[in-house]
Amino acid sequence: MAAEKKKRTYDAARTKEIILNAAEELFAEHGYSAARIDAIAQKSGYNKSLIYQYFQDKLGLYTEVVKRADQLGDSILRELIGDLLTDESVPSDPVKFRRLLEMLISIAYQFMVEHPRYLKIYAWEAAEEFKTWNQIAYRPDDISEFYKLAKAAKENGIIRKDIDAFLLPIMMWNSVSSFIQSYSRLKDLMEEIGEPLPQERAKEQIVKLVIYGVMEPSLL
Structure with missing residues (x-):
């Protein structure tokens, strides 16, 4: 009985993953508004009733696609630079802060290159003024988390006085995403x-643009 239950659980997880993959592809291709549950069901090979059973509705399915992308990005980020993210001395150490900026941009760049569907979904949201994004229950917290770090770095004189600490993570994201789209x-x-x-040269140029644009020149 236990083995049978375990098999059903495994199959459910695999089924959800297949449905999410199909949904991700169609949301990226058509945007949230134009993507249809019928098409997602056909693409995944499962019927609509099962999709509704697992995800309740189209918005619930979209939420899980966004959540999966954010959690994957977070896991990669923390695996590669976990120590810097938890190091309390980073906002007061110019060398460490610069290293953090370099790694954040490089990782974001590589992630978007390797997962172009996520970037397309974000582009659709931007084109539609994030009307769907603002309805979902899941809230990626990357910007507010990095804002606290940037604010502390500015107070310590590492970030230029004329740079808005809150806008810094947004400008970094847009520098990377806009370039990759172009x-x-x-x-x-x-x-x-x-x-x-080449991609590597492009990535290096964005890193330099951000670092020399936001850090106090005397510390470079």
């Missing part, structure tokens, strides 16, 4: 003039 176009333009633009 990368194919820029890459083609650079190749036309004989200047290849």
Whole structure:
């Protein structure tokens, strides 16, 4: 009996994952408004009633897609720079703070390159003024978490006085996401003039742009 229950639990988890993968693909392709549960059911190979059973409704399914993306990003971030995120000396140490900025941008860049669907979903939300994002119960907390760190760094003179600490994480995210969305176009333009633009070089340029734009020049 225990083995049978374990098998049912495993199958349910796998089924949810398949449905989420299908939903993620269609939300990325069409946006929340145009994606249809019928199409998600067909893509996943499961019927609508099972989707409603697991996720209640379309918004519940969308919420789980956003939640999964955020939790995956968080797990990668904490695995790679967990020590810096918990180091209380970072906001008062220019070397550590610069290193944190470099790693945050590099990890965000790589994550978006490797998970383009998440970036497309975010782009759809931006185009629709985040009307669906603001309805979901799950709230990614990356911005407020980094704001506290940036605010402390500014108070310690590491961030320039004319930089708004609250806007810093937003500007960092937008610098990375906007560039990646434009990368194919820029890459083609650079190749036309004989200047290849590999991803690594692009990432390094964004890191420099942010660091030299927000940190106190005397500390660089």
